[in-house]
Amino acid sequence: MSSLPTGTPWVVLKFGGTSVSQRHRWDTIGRLASKRIEGGDTRVLVVVSALSGVTNELTAIADGAADAAVRVDALVARHRAFAADLGLDADAVLGTHLSTLQGLLADPRAATRPLDWQADVLAHGELLSSSLGAAYLQTQGVDIGWCDARDWLDAIELPNQSAWGRRLSVSCKREADDAWRTRFAAQPTPVLITQGFIARHGDGGTAILGRGGSDTSAALFGGLLRASGVEIWTDVPGMFSANPRDVPDARLLTRLDYAEAQEISTTGAKVLHPRSLGPCRVSGVPMAILDTERPDLPGTRIDGEASTVPGVKAISRRNGIVLVSMETVGMWQSVGFMADIFERFKRHGLSVDLIGSAETNVTVSLDPSDNLVSTDVLARLSEDLSQICRVKVIAPCAAITLVGRGMRSLLHKLSDVWATFGKERVHLISQSSNDLNLTFVIDEADADGLLPQLHAELIASGAMPVDDGAVFGPSWKEIQFGKPARVVKWWEDATERQRLLALASRGTPRYVYHLQTVRERARALNAVGAIDRRFFAIKANSHPWILRTLEAEGFGLECVSIGEIEHVFATLPGLDPSRVLFTPSFAPRREYDGAFERGVNVTLDNVEALRNWPETFRGRDLWLRIDLGRGDGHHAKVVTGGAASKFGLPIAAVDDFVAAARTVGVRITGIHAHLGSGIGHPKHWREVYAELAGVADGIGTVDSIDIGGGLTIPYKPDDQPFDLALWAEGLAEIKAAWPRYRLAIEPGRFMVAECGVLLTHVTQVVGKQGVRRVGLDAGMNALMRPAMYDAFHAVRNLTRFDDADDAAFDIVGPICESSDVLGIDRLLPVGTAEGDVVLVSDAGAYGFVMANTYNLRDLPQEDVLE
Numbered sequence: 001m002s003s004l005p006t007g008t009p010w011v012v013l014k015f016g017g018t019s020v021s022q023r024h025r026w027d028t029i030g031r032l033a034s035k036r037i038e039g040g041d042t043r044v045l046v047v048v049s050a051l052s053g054v055t056n057e058l059t060a061i062a063d064g065a066a067d068a069a070v071r072v073d074a075l076v077a078r079h080r081a082f083a084a085d086l087g088l089d090a091d092a093v094l095g096t097h098l099s100t101l102q103g104l105l106a107d108p109r110a111a112t113r114p115l116d117w118q119a120d121v122l123a124h125g126e127l128l129s130s131s132l133g134a135a136y137l138q139t140q141g142v143d144i145g146w147c148d149a150r151d152w153l154d155a156i157e158l159p160n161q162s163a164w165g166r167r168l169s170v171s172c173k174r175e176a177d178d179a180w181r182t183r184f185a186a187q188p189t190p191v192l193i194t195q196g197f198i199a200r201h202g203d204g205g206t207a208i209l210g211r212g213g214s215d216t217s218a219a220l221f222g223g224l225l226r227a228s229g230v231e232i233w234t235d236v237p238g239m240f241s242a243n244p245r246d247v248p249d250a251r252l253l254t255r256l257d258y259a260e261a262q263e264i265s266t267t268g269a270k271v272l273h274p275r276s277l278g279p280c281r282v283s284g285v286p287m288a289i290l291d292t293e294r295p296d297l298p299g300t301r302i303d304g305e306a307s308t309v310p311g312v313k314a315i316s317r318r319n320g321i322v323l324v325s326m327e328t329v330g331m332w333q334s335v336g337f338m339a340d341i342f343e344r345f346k347r348h349g350l351s352v353d354l355i356g357s358a359e360t361n362v363t364v365s366l367d368p369s370d371n372l373v374s375t376d377v378l379a380r381l382s383e384d385l386s387q388i389c390r391v392k393v394i395a396p397c398a399a400i401t402l403v404g405r406g407m408r409s410l411l412h413k414l415s416d417v418w419a420t421f422g423k424e425r426v427h428l429i430s431q432s433s434n435d436l437n438l439t440f441v442i443d444e445a446d447a448d449g450l451l452p453q454l455h456a457e458l459i460a461s462g463a464m465p466v467d468d469g470a471v472f473g474p475s476w477k478e479i480q481f482g483k484p485a486r487v488v489k490w491w492e493d494a495t496e497r498q499r500l501l502a503l504a505s506r507g508t509p510r511y512v513y514h515l516q517t518v519r520e521r522a523r524a525l526n527a528v529g530a531i532d533r534r535f536f537a538i539k540a541n542s543h544p545w546i547l548r549t550l551e552a553e554g555f556g557l558e559c560v561s562i563g564e565i566e567h568v569f570a571t572l573p574g575l576d577p578s579r580v581l582f583t584p585s586f587a588p589r590r591e592y593d594g595a596f597e598r599g600v601n602v603t604l605d606n607v608e609a610l611r612n613w614p615e616t617f618r619g620r621d622l623w624l625r626i627d628l629g630r631g632d633g634h635h636a637k638v639v640t641g642g643a644a645s646k647f648g649l650p651i652a653a654v655d656d657f658v659a660a661a662r663t664v665g666v667r668i669t670g671i672h673a674h675l676g677s678g679i680g681h682p683k684h685w686r687e688v689y690a691e692l693a694g695v696a697d698g699i700g701t702v703d704s705i706d707i708g709g710g711l712t713i714p715y716k717p718d719d720q721p722f723d724l725a726l727w728a729e730g731l732a733e734i735k736a737a738w739p740r741y742r743l744a745i746e747p748g749r750f751m752v753a754e755c756g757v758l759l760t761h762v763t764q765v766v767g768k769q770g771v772r773r774v775g776l777d778a779g780m781n782a783l784m785r786p787a788m789y790d791a792f793h794a795v796r797n798l799t800r801f802d803d804a805d806d807a808a809f810d811i812v813g814p815i816c817e818s819s820d821v822l823g824i825d826r827l828l829p830v831g832t833a834e835g836d837v838v839l840v841s842d843a844g845a846y847g848f849v850m851a852n853t854y855n856l857r858d859l860p861q862e863d864v865l866e
């Protein structure tokens with residue numbers, strides 16, 4: 001039995017409270033430990049927490065709860081019951097510890113509750129759970145021994161530490177000599193179990209490691225034993241790119257380096273205590289966070305070798321942040337001001353987290369979880385500081401932190417994130433000197449709902465490189481509910497593919513539109529009860545058959561030029577003009593005259609036109625396009641709101657507009673806003689409606705509110721369809737709050753993007769310095785979106801549809817421009833060759849309508865499929 005070679009490497013497995021409170025979990029622990037020692041070349045140290053809830057009870061007892069005796073009795077009963085559940089003799093296994101615990105109440109020290117007595121009380125949770133575990137696993141045939149952590153971990157005293165900290169929140173020695181390791185290895189069983197949370201005090205008594213203590217114990221043992229790994233087994237799958245409770249799309253982080261993991265746990269992730277990383281980091285022991293209930297998931301692995309790909313790995317939010325802003329006139333170049341103020345923070349035992357400074361102001365943040373035990377401290381600090389500066393306390397705030405390596409090299413990808421914060425009142429921005437974090441401090445109330453949006457923006461901009469499979473695992477939603485079904489496109493059907501190949505043989509580039517798909521989208525929107533009027537923005541696709549199809553489904557048509565209006569009436573001669581909207585931008589006067597002559601609904605978005613062309617507008621009904629001061633969309637170039645955008649009348653100018661309208665007898669009957677295109681979060685439109693209804697209430701003559709278009713579609717293979725149900729639910733709610741307006745929408749992309757494909761032929765396949773390129777007979781001349789917006793369109797080789805897509809190519813067109821690229825690093829069959837038909841997906845919106853004859857290349861052809 002004791003013939004184990006002393007050099008056998010250790011692995012440390014740590015289990016928390018929920019993992020040790022049920023019998024079947026102990027079976028898992030036994031299984032995991034046994035598996036590790038199977039080959040005989042590894043030994044296992046199991047470190048455990050107390051049963052869940054027990055440490056809280058012991059803390060109350062140590063703090064002198066009046067009903068301490070009752071609480072101790074309850075703890076005794078609970079452990080006895082669990083022993084019975086495990087089929088153990090409670091007296092034999094727990095008797096000594098239970099009577100010691102009861103004895104502590106009778107101990108003379110109980111009257112004054114000195115710190116050493118409190119430590120003795122607190123230690124019992126782990127002493128009991130580890131004893132139970134050892135005894136149970138022995139009955140299950142595991143060759144396991146019990147050891148007292150206090151015989152192996154030594155507390156050390158740090159300068160500036162309070163007496164409380166030196167007993168109840170201790171640090172431990174991180175070095176051990178060979179003699180220590182030899183003694184430890186001399187324990188006879190291949191598996192050992194010990195307690196987290198406790199250590200030996202310098203005076204021989206018990207010391208407590210404090211919060212996160214069991215993780216730290218495991219890490220300390222891992223470092224001292226030079227273990228091959230420390231595994232933290234818990235009830236979550238690992239660390240995520242955001243708190244999954246706020247962001248269900250948060251991705252499991254499968255691989256981090258110590259510094260990143262440290263930063264993520266320091267800035268909010270609860271799964272690993274930040275203190276626990278240090279011991280493993282200094283001794284280079286890899287750590288892993290794993291899920292006891294789902295041991296097959298990859299978990300989070302933390303080591304020193306993780307790739308240092310720059311990119312945001314996580315975004316976190318900490319609430320309850322207190323900002324202290326200190327204003328002085330005399331600070332500029334004055335020596336020692338900083339020292340004076342920080343001396344005062346030190347005096348009150350407050351540690352400062354973030355710092356921002358200016359000529360006359362220093363603002364710092366305090367993290368309440370560690371510092372602000374009582375609000376008194378803050379009052380006393382303010383009083384103290386007010387002797388040298390003017391003090392303002394700003395609370396409660398939230399700190400939102402982006403964590404990842406190489407933050408400074410990512411700034412160009414963070415423009416959407418900055419824009420989002422631009423809409424909030426930001427009190428402080430701080431960038432850590434280790435280039436690992438960027439933090440924004442805003443009012444706590446403003447932070448609600450921000451994280452999902454920021455997380456999505458980080459992914460969309462490429463700042464969070466979720467395609468890197470070495471670092472990013474499945475999303476929480478996927479782990480919880482399984483991988484969502486991939487969106488299947490109409491052209492994947494074998495019959496449709498044959499029809500497409502036949503059309504391609506008539507010549508390419510060629511757009512093909514599937515009218516049934518258009519009908520399906522129309523019917524989906526027709527089913528949304530809150531909407532009264534639907535218009536199709538024909539600039540997305542003005543093919544006559546698309547217009548006829550949508551008109552037949554009850555849609556009106558939205559035009560942005562007199563040319564589009566003429567095209568609409570040429571295509572649908574009998575169309576009632578009230579079903580046509582005209583929403584131009586900087587159009588010449590004659591287009592407005594022409595539109596009024598046609599009898600269509602005209603929208604105006606500035607006061608100058610009203611003043612300069614009174615005869616055009618006199619006595620007319622008008623809709624008014626508003627700029628709500630912000631925009632949105634899949635790319636900066638499709639954002640149509642905010643100061644930088646040419647569209648819309650600012651809210652502040654509405655009164656002016658109303659006055660100017662009155663002088664020419666114009667009645668404002670509609671209010672409109674279209675803030676951008678390709679918006680994926682369904683809450684956007686209900687907010688727009690609410691804001692426009694507020695404006696409409698102030699005008700009085702309005703009967704319609706038009707919330708624009710902009711609904712997105714799933715372009716990428718992993719994208720999910722736009723959440724119409726959630727969108728409809730939001731609209732129904734907001735419509736119920738303002739029922740008197742008719743709600744209008746004017747989507748373009750959503751109606752037609754997925755119905756259209758661009759068929760092309762391969763012209764050449766060329767390898768150049770490691771990059772393989774597939775050339776098509778259609779490029780940015782036929783489909784502008786990738787060059788203009790970095791838009792993603794999936795590509796498939798229709799000729800070799802059943803071959804595996806096993807080789808990466810850049811997909812390029814025939815235009816003499818470097819931006820003539822339809823896709824980068826796309827997978828196509830390795831045999832892709834000249835003459836193959838390649839399909840570009842989801843090209844029905846903003847495809848043919850933007851095509852041009854640059855380089856004197858012909859425009860693409862167009863076909864429809866019924």
Ligand SMILES: *Cc1c(COP(=O)(O)O)cnc(C)c1O
Nearest residue numbers: 537583674677709710747748749
């Ligand atoms: C382009 C446009 C739309 C349609 O936008 P989509 O993103 O295609 O839905 C709607 N309204 C106006 C005023 C537009 O200019």
